[in-house]
Amino acid sequence: MKAISVLGSTGSIGTQTLQIAEEFPEQFKVVALTAGKNLKLLVEQIKQHNPEVVSVADESDIKELQERLSQSNLEGQKLQPPQIIGGAKGLDIAASWENADLVVTGIVGCAGLLPTLAAIKAGKDIALANKETLIAAGPVVLPELKRSGSRLLPADSEHSAIFQCLQGTPWAENAILSTGVPTPGLRNIQLTASGGAFRDWSIDQLKNATVEDATSHPNWSMGRKITVDSATLMNKGLEVIEAHYLFGLSYDHIEIVIHPQSIIHSMIELADSSVLAQMGWPDMKLPLLYAMSWPNRIQTDWKRLNLPEIGKLTFEKPDTVKYPCMELAFAAGRFGGTMPAVLNAANEQAVALFLEEKINFINIPRVIETACEKHKNDFKDEPQLNDVILVDNWARKIVRETVERNSDQFAVVPKTQ
Amino acid sequence: MKAISVLGSTGSIGTQTLQIAEEFPEQFKVVALTAGKNLKLLVEQIKQHNPEVVSVADESDIKELQERLSQSNLEGQKLQPPQIIGGAKGLDIAASWENADLVVTGIVGCAGLLPTLAAIKAGKDIALANKETLIAAGPVVLPELKRSGSRLLPADSEHSAIFQCLQGTPWAENAILSTGVPTPGLRNIQLTASGGAFRDWSIDQLKNATVEDATSHPNWSMGRKITVDSATLMNKGLEVIEAHYLFGLSYDHIEIVIHPQSIIHSMIELADSSVLAQMGWPDMKLPLLYAMSWPNRIQTDWKRLNLPEIGKLTFEKPDTVKYPCMELAFAAGRFGGTMPAVLNAANEQAVALFLEEKINFINIPRVIETACEKHKNDFKDEPQLNDVILVDNWARKIVRETVERNSDQFAVVPKTQ
Numbered sequence: 140m141k142a143i144s145v146l147g148s149t150g151s152i153g154t155q156t157l158q159i160a161e162e163f164p165e166q167f168k169v170v171a172l173t174a175g176k177n178l179k180l181l182v183e184q185i186k187q188h189n190p191e192v193v194s195v196a197d198e199s200d201i202k203e204l205q206e207r208l209s210q211s212n213l214e215g216q217k218l219q220p221p222q223i224i225g226g227a228k229g230l231d232i233a234a235s236w237e238n239a240d241l242v243v244t245g246i247v248g249c250a251g252l253l254p255t256l257a258a259i260k261a262g263k264d265i266a267l268a269n270k271e272t273l274i275a276a277g278p279v280v281l282p283e284l285k286r287s288g289s290r291l292l293p294a295d296s297e298h299s300a301i302f303q304c305l306q307g308t309p310w311a312e313n314a315i316l317s318t319g320v321p322t323p324g325l326r327n328i329q330l331t332a333s334g335g336a337f338r339d340w341s342i343d344q345l346k347n348a349t350v351e352d353a354t355s356h357p358n359w360s361m362g363r364k365i366t367v368d369s370a371t372l373m374n375k376g377l378e379v380i381e382a383h384y385l386f387g388l389s390y391d392h393i394e395i396v397i398h399p400q401s402i403i404h405s406m407i408e409l410a411d412s413s414v415l416a417q418m419g420w421p422d423m424k425l426p427l428l429y430a431m432s433w434p435n436r437i438q439t440d441w442k443r444l445n446l447p448e449i450g451k452l453t454f455e456k457p458d459t460v461k462y463p464c465m466e467l468a469f470a471a472g473r474f475g476g477t478m479p480a481v482l483n484a485a486n487e488q489a490v491a492l493f494l495e496e497k498i499n500f501i502n503i504p505r506v507i508e509t510a511c512e513k514h515k516n517d518f519k520d521e522p523q524l525n526d527v528i529l530v531d532n533w534a535r536k537i538v539r540e541t542v543e544r545n546s547d548q549f550a551v552v553p554k555t556q
Numbered sequence: 557m558k559a560i561s562v563l564g565s566t567g568s569i570g571t572q573t574l575q576i577a578e579e580f581p582e583q584f585k586v587v588a589l590t591a592g593k594n595l596k597l598l599v600e601q602i603k604q605h606n607p608e609v610v611s612v613a614d615e616s617d618i619k620e621l622q623e624r625l626s627q628s629n630l631e632g633q634k635l636q637p638p639q640i641i642g643g644a645k646g647l648d649i650a651a652s653w654e655n656a657d658l659v660v661t662g663i664v665g666c667a668g669l670l671p672t673l674a675a676i677k678a679g680k681d682i683a684l685a686n687k688e689t690l691i692a693a694g695p696v697v698l699p700e701l702k703r704s705g706s707r708l709l710p711a712d713s714e715h716s717a718i719f720q721c722l723q724g725t726p727w728a729e730n731a732i733l734s735t736g737v738p739t740p741g742l743r744n745i746q747l748t749a750s751g752g753a754f755r756d757w758s759i760d761q762l763k764n765a766t767v768e769d770a771t772s773h774p775n776w777s778m779g780r781k782i783t784v785d786s787a788t789l790m791n792k793g794l795e796v797i798e799a800h801y802l803f804g805l806s807y808d809h810i811e812i813v814i815h816p817q818s819i820i821h822s823m824i825e826l827a828d829s830s831v832l833a834q835m836g837w838p839d840m841k842l843p844l845l846y847a848m849s850w851p852n853r854i855q856t857d858w859k860r861l862n863l864p865e866i867g868k869l870t871f872e873k874p875d876t877v878k879y880p881c882m883e884l885a886f887a888a889g890r891f892g893g894t895m896p897a898v899l900n901a902a903n904e905q906a907v908a909l910f911l912e913e914k915i916n917f918i919n920i921p922r923v924i925e926t927a928c929e930k931h932k933n934d935f936k937d938e939p940q941l942n943d944v945i946l947v948d949n950w951a952r953k954i955v956r957e958t959v960e961r962n963s964d965q966f967a968v969v970p971k972t973q
Contacts, residue, residue, distance in 0.1 A: 303830060307724030308853070324853050329863075396863055406835070410855040411845055413720060418823070418831040428828055436725070436741050438827040446746075446813055446871035454863035 143431065144171035144239035144263075146230070146254050149180045151362065152245030152268040152294070152427070157184055159428050166437055171233040172221075173246075173254070176200070182207045185221060189213075192236055193221045194229030201225045230254045235261035241431060243294070244269040248487070249531050252276055256524065262287040266294040266430035274377050275480035276527045277384040291385060292430040297330050297378050298385055299426030300404035300417035305386070306434070308409065327408035328388055330378050331398040332457065333421075335370040338399060342461055348500040350493065367490045371503050372457065376468020377486075380479045383472055390473050395465060397455040402444070419444055463504040471511055476520040477530045478511060484534035485510035492542055498549040506549065509541055510534050560848065561588035561656035561680075563647070563671050566597045568779065569662030569685040569711070569844070574601055576845050583854055588650040589638075590663075590671070593617070599624045602638060606630075609653055610638045611646030618642045647671045652678035658848060660711070661686040665904070666948050669693055673941070679704040683711040683847035691794050692897035693944045694801040708802060709847040714747050714795050715802055716843030717821035717834035722803070723851070725826065744825035745805055747795050748815040749874065750838075752787040755816060759878055765917040767910065784907045788920050789874065793885020794903075797896045800889055807890050812882060814872040819861070836861055880921040888928055893937040894947045895928060901951035902927035909959055915966040923966065926958055927951050 143160065147153045153174070160167040169188035174181040175196040185193060185208065195204055201223050213220050224232055234242055234254035242258040243266040244251055251269030256276075258265055260283060267273070272280055273291075284291065293299050308324060336355055337345055353370045354363045368374035372395075379393050396406075401421040408414050419425050420442060428437060446452075459466050464486070471482035489506040492498045498506060514534065519526050542549055560577065564570045570591070577584040586605035591598040592613040602610060602625065612621055618640050630637050641649055651659055651671035659675040660683040661668055668686030673693075675682055677700060684690070689697055690708075701708065710716050725741060753772055754762055770787045771780045785791035789812075796810050813823075818838040825831050836842050837859060845854060863869075876883050881903070888899035906923040909915045915923060931951065936943050959966055 303724060303832065305724070307720060307722070307832075324855075327860075398863075403833075408860065410853045411842065411849070412836060412856050412858040412860060413842055413846065413853070414835040414861045415720065415724075416820075416833045416835060418833060419829060425828065425830055429830065432828070436827045436830070438741075439829050441829040443744075443825065443829060444831050446815075447873040449871065451868050451870045453868045454866065456864040 140168055141166060141431065142168050142170045142238050142240045144173075144233055144236050144242045144258075145169060145245065146173045146234055146242060146251065146258075146269075147175075147245035147247070148172040148184055149174040149177040150245050150247065152243065152423075154180075155424055155427055156243045156245065156266075156431070157188060159424060159431060160188060162439075163437055167431065170238045171236040173230050173233045178204055178207060182211055186211060186213065186216070186218070189218045190221050191219075191238060192233055193223050194233040195223070195225045196230070198225035198229070227253065231257045234258040235263070239263060241266060241292075243427075243431070244272065249275065249484075249528065252524075252527070256280065256283060259283045259289040260287055262289050264290045264292060266427065267291045268294040268427075270295070270377060270381055271480075271483065273381045273384040274483050275531060276524065277380070277479065278476060278522055279524045279527060281384065292433050293381075293385060294427045294430040295378075296421070296423065296426045297405045298382060299429055301328055301330075301382065301386060301407055303417045303429060304405075304407045304415040307415065308407075324410040325386065325388060325407060326392065326410055326412075328382050328386060328393045329396050329406040329408065329414075330375055330382060330393065331396050331401070331403050331405050332372060332375040333369065333401045334397045334399050334455075334457075335372060335374075336366070337370050337461075338397070342501070345461070345501050346499065350496060353493070353500060363494060364487070364490050367493060367503075368486070370500075371464045371490075372462040373464035373468065373486050373503075373507075375457075376465045377483060379465075379468055380472040380482075390469055395457045397457050398452065399455075400449065400452050402446075402449060402452055464507070467504055467507055467511065474511075474518070476518055477522045477526055478514060478518060480522075480527050480530050481511055481514040481534040482507060484531040485538045488535040488538035492538070497546070498542055502549045506538055506541060510537050513537060557585055558583060558657045558848065559585050559587045559655050561590075561650055561653045561659045561675075562586060562662065563590045563651055563659060563668065563675075563686075564592075564662035564664070565589040565601055566591040566594040567662050567664065569660065569840075571597075572841055572844055573660045573662060573683075573848070574605060576841060576848060577605060579856075580854055584848065587655045588653040590647050590650045595621055595624060599628055603628060603630065603633070603635070606635045607638050608636075608655060609650055610640050611650040612640070612642045613647070615642035615646070644670065648674045651675040652680065656680060658683060658709075660844075660848070661689065666692065666901075666945065669941075669944070673697065673700065676700045676706040677704055679706050681707045681709060683844065684708045684715075685711040685844075687712070687794060687798055688897075688900065690798045690801040691900050692948060693941065694797070694896065695893060695939055696941045696944060698801065709850050710798075710802060711844050711847040712795075713838070713840065713843045714822045715799060716846055718745055718747075718799065718803060718824055720834045720846060721822075721824045721832040724832065741827040742803065742805060742824060743809065743827055743829075745799050745803060745810045746813050746823040746825065746831075747792055747799060747810065748813050748818070748820050748822050749789060749792040750786065750818045751814045751816050751872075751874075752789060752791075753783070754787050754878075755814070759918070762878070762918050763916065767913060770910070770917060780911060781904070781907050784910060784920075785903070787917075788881045788907075789879040790881035790885065790903050790920075790924075792874075793882045794900060796882075796885055797889040797899075807886055812874045814874050815869065816872075817866065817869050819863075819866060819869055881924070884921055884924055884928065891928075891935070893935055894939045894943055895931060895935060897939075897944050897947050898928055898931040898951040899924060901948040902955045905952040905955035909956070914963070915959055919966045923955055923958060927954050930954060 234257040590611040651674040
């Protein structure tokens with residue numbers, strides 16, 4: 140029985156984590172939950188999972204939550220009411236909750252960074268779904284991991300695939316704890332990419348891509364922001380940076396392969412030229428379950444993969460002209476230090492501006508590139524956590540300002556009909 | 557540095573093993589060689605690898621070999637002449653040679669069975685290329701493995717793929733040593749099959765298949781007998797039986813998937829529904845190297861797999877009507893005991909008769925089925941080694957007799973033009 144703390148329990152990762160805990164009650168016990176504003180769902184989750192502690196983002200919501208809980212008569216159902224806490228302090232406590240064996244970090248964006256660091260400092264195993272932890276704060280997080288012995292278990296599909304394939308290698312223990320340590324014998328990582336919504340569009344067509352066009356993904360059901368990242372292939376660029384920190388491989392040994400069916404979730408190439416791949420349906424639950432159950436595997440009755448039914452798997456080289464975001468990510472990754480944090484924040488802001496129909500789809504990479512160029516003046520090679528948060532804020536501001544100042548240059552995105 | 561004994565050094569597996577030893581001299585040292593009649597090549601191999609002991613099949617060849625070696629002036633090249641032995645006894649000595657860490661069993665057919673057993677009894681690690689060891693003698697070999705702690709490392713492409721994928725599972729140690737022990741958490745094995753020379757032929761066309769048609773394989777370069785096995789899909793049926801003994805999985809959990817490109821060499825499905833696959837170019841050297849280097853991986857400069865260059869991988873269900881041999885193998889495997897030995901020997905004899913143009917291609921399974929049916933009268937559930945050898949001889953005889961007696965019934969294969 141593994142005791143888990145779920146950070147961001149009402150979000151996409153959080154609710155899927157709780158579904159898994161519900162499906163495998165012999166395996167998982169939920170001891171801590173943290174949520175933002177969705178108190179209604181949070182109360183449901185508390186009734187279902189009976190955690191020891193619950194933290195809400197806003198301390199002023201503590202009272203409201205207590206009232207809702209007392210109305211729902213936990214004692215009558217013989218459930219122990221949880222300890223209710225709140226704010227940044229509460230998040231910290233839930234992230235380092237003593238009885239938790241594993242912390243699932245489902246909080247999106249830089250907000251997830253601090254509690255993930257708290258869990259790392261407490262030496263917890265972490266099912267890592269917050270990507271800023273490594274992309275923006277890699278140089279800060281790596282030494283902390285080494286210090287505490289905390290282990291990062293990737294919960295997203297691509298890195299989980301790599302992680303699953305690496306288990307079979309003689310240097311597995313090293314790879315798991317790696318985060319910065321090169322893994323001998325691992326020659327190459329190949330991250331697969333569906334190619335996103337615009338896989339078959341020409342560059343000319345891309346100029347007229349609407350928000351609606353960009354937010355319909357062929358395979359994965361995801362949030363709007365991530366679906367746009369998938370259309371620009373920035374999601375893959377960011378995964379490259381995450382893979383670099385997770386598996387300690389230099390950028391020359393991380394590749395992207397377009398694989399429209401999203402069945403092979405990623406591959407590794409070993410020293411002897413053997414390639415291992417992990418496959419499955421495109422569903423977040425499997426990698427999440429593996430991160431939660433590692434190093435074991437839990438028996439499920441989930442739909443079995445059926446390759447003859449799928450018929451064929453195809454592969455292409457990515458088009459770096461059509462998708463400049465990949466190259467921007469590789470360049471920022473190689474630059475290292477605070478640069479990936481700027482790339483990540485600039486991208487979030489640029490995508491937000493696209494979704495607000497303030498910039499054209501093909502200008503997303505231009506705007507990001509401008510921010511990265513400007514950052515070279517203030518770049519820090521060995522940043523502290525504070526530096527990361529500062530450059531994150533700076534990059535968002537600079538992107539917004541750049542677009543406002545040059546609104547004619549970045550064109551206006553065609554309106555969704 | 558691993559010391560290896562190569563049984564069948566002048567055959568296909570043997571020469572490839574020695575090529576690997578030559579390519580990686582820091583990793584492998586050849587201490588024992590055994591060969592049949594090809595003394596010329598054997599002398600070359602002795603000069604190249606300077607083994608401690610050499611055995612020839614025929615004791616009367618010992619003198620001839622000694623003369624050839626003295627002519628080739630080993631001492632002049634500062635090489636220690638090897639001890640030369642011969643016959644069944646010599647094979648036994650080489651197979652259990654004290655200084656050998658690993659025995660590569662490259663002898664084809666039942667002739668490979670006895671020396672492989674000798675190596676098992678001596679507790680050696682074995683790179684297993686002789687398939688009779690498990691297919692014909694599984695029930696004899698399994699208890700011996702348990703007794704001696706010898707480990708079977710599959711050296712053929714499909715089982716190596718399964719074996720490579722299994723390394724990453726929590727029950728890997730169990731799987732490696734399993735041989736009969738069910739591997740918990742392993743749900744399913746999927747052996748891939750190219751589909752052979754007649755993949756796109758109709759049943760009517762198969763009736764007129766010539767020897768030439770049957771012996772040209774689309775992907776793998778192999779001997780004539782194995783290429784015919786690949787055309788009937790019996791090779792895959794035999795691999796199913798071997799997989800059963802190697803990985804301890806029941807026949808209900810072993811599947812065959814047609815995959816014409818032969819890039820995915822096989823797959824495993826785990827308890828949680830995750831699928832792991834091993835990929836590479838169709839080349840025997842990689843699985844052989846892995847068996848020799850396990851649990852490590854050796855750095856090679858072999859041609860890297862390039863999926864975008866390949867473009868697509870396709871998958872189909874196998875056609876059991878067109879290819880009855882698969883079902884025959886599953887049935888013989890489920891019957892167990894001596895039945896797989898009969899299946900294997902009857903198949904070898906049937907293929908030989910086809911290659912002699914004495915039976916029609918589509919009658920290969922009919923002839924095998926007749927032998928298996930007849931064997932039900934003399935079947936042994938828990939055979940001794942002697943029983944296996946007896947039924948092997950019996951099956952070959954019965955197949956030849958059946959065909960001779962009913963030559964009109966089995967039709968004559970169309971002549972190769």
